[in-house]
Amino acid sequence: MATITQENARQIRDPMQVHLRFEAGGASAIRTYTPTANKSYDSTLADTAMSMRKIADLQDGGFPLDGSHEWYTDKSPSDENGKLGLRSVAGFSVSVTITASSRLDSVTVSSTGVDYIEKGGTQYPSSGLDVIPINANTATLTFYPNDPNGRAFIKYIIPGAIFNITNENLINCNVALRSSLTADNPSWEESDIEVQFYYPYDISETLAYIQDDWPLTYEAGYSDEMSMLRKFYLSEPGKQEGNIVTLHAVDASSLMDEKLLNEIYLSDLGAMLFPNRLKEAMKDAGIVLARDNLPRLAPMSGSAIIPEMSLRDHIAIIMNMTATLEEINRYSFIDAGIPTFQVGEEFTNVWEIEEEDIAELVIETPRHVNRVVNTSEDHKFDETVKTSANISTETITGNPGQLMAKDFDTYVSYAELQYGGLIFGEIPDTILATPSRYVFKSTSKVQRKFDLTYQPIIISGGAKSYTDNSGLPGVPIEMEPPIYGEIKNGNVSLFSPKNLLNRPNKTITFQFKGDPRMQPRDFLQLNRLDGSRFRTRIASIETTHEGGGTMATVTAQITNLWKE
């Protein structure tokens, strides 16, 4: 029995188990497997998911008498009881020739009882899960048993490269989990992982062919408790120097950089559905949420326009704006390998650490922010968004088959193109929120005049800057209005730059022995030696596993919204 909590309570912990797995599929499928000199074989060597059938085999310590193991049936096919794999005659090698429809860069072989694998005269020591460079359409692999009387047992052979990295072959692993949210820098860095591990032979060519974005998973802990599985994606080509392979991967949040979110107009109803719109945008960006917690209908009111920007910036801004509001109004997206989006109640842990268990405590207090200044010439903070009562109508001429274009110079809430009182079919009937060009195509065979009706949105009111009312000296931060208008929950303005004022900006940084369960934005209480305490939220955790030891550097921000 060993859990992370139990080990943390000990003066000296046992070495933490680190499990990493990298999978890069191949572009070509293996078409045929042709074994020779085998004891038994079935045709599903490509299947990695199907469990292995329990066979009453006298190899490897024999078999139990609990009725779970069946006798061999020569060349039995795979079925619901599992698959047989490829097994050599005891004490003898077994070969399999694989053939693919196109060039195979490499294959991954899962085997037991194998000393080494030979391909084209080159011997590859077996570790149980081995990547064999192929660089051809076909190849013959020969498996030699590691016991003179033992059986070589091949579970699967699949295209591509899979690496299992454990304490056995891990040299070091640096995991940086980040969700830093400071008032003047609302964007957050991506979380990343860098792994160095030992590989017994040259796979540099295989690494060169692996594309970015293949997943690298990470978990750490002890036999009875591992951390949640974190998933990262290869961000640069793997490297091999001698027998040391280096992989670098980042979390999925980087996908949000490429997802441009169009301007969003939020009315009362739109604001209620806003969290779901963000979730959809994340899905479109390719992010698979591990957890989400969204209210069905948030009781919101008001109207606002969120300018066009990347989804990542967008999320960062609204997270920052709501970070110090009561939990019910908080928006947060945390990736760090476990993409989580939540509005309202958060998935957060609460940790407690004693100062005597940490080292190198650094307390930083940046200068107090007492003012938020607008740098935009065109828009002001918290502008009131009003829909004009006057609907504008103008006439535009449509020639047969010709495109008609209209450039709106302001935001509009809707637009309709009519002819003879009938709404023309090809006009968007949803809210149009941006000053931009709309193009309509006339399907009429004669020239006609169409009535274009639209309702402009007038933006008015607002402030050039906000100043806190504490009277404390400080520095201003400058920013453009991240949102035009105001969305409220009751009396609370959700996305207002005002929320950036009057927030604690003190941070602490310290080293301790590390806990892989910790997640950015978790609550952390540091009990000081003098009896005082820091109540914080974790901004970043950088954990290093090396030489059997684990060490972490934590940066956390003081919070005045403590979650008991």
Place this chain on the structure above:
Amino acid sequence: MALWRQPVTDRVAGAMMTVVDMNRITGNVDYLAEQFGLRGMYIGRRPSKTSWVHNDYVTLQEWQELLYILDRLVDSTNLQQVIPGTEETTWQNMNNVETLTLRLRERLDIIDTYGEWPRYVDTEVWTGDDVYLGGEQEIRESPYRRIRHYCDTEIYAGDIANAGGVN
């Protein structure tokens, strides 16, 4: 004293190995080794383990020991049977192992019934042939029939082998 249990010889594909099977096989081999020993046959060894429980593992060494004793029994009783190798843990060969114990038990019953060691005739026996103890028989052309019949069971001294394999 070891007990005899009726062997199972009708396994089919997908059959599992259980503690009941192992107790029966080792128990029967132990019984045969004991009984043949009591009748003056030197087997030299009995299974080192005959009482298995649910969580026990059967190892290669234990199975090899079992097959070794079976081999001694077969050899000593002049039973023309092949001992399965340790490689062949198929359901068919598990049937073969238990069939072998059944044949040995039948041999034991023959000894008790006739008070003699059964001997094999090592060539064809013709109708009307005289068969001699020790498996050496005088071969003569049958004066009655020209159709040859195999003798399909053990022949004892003084037996007359009849046409049709019934002796």
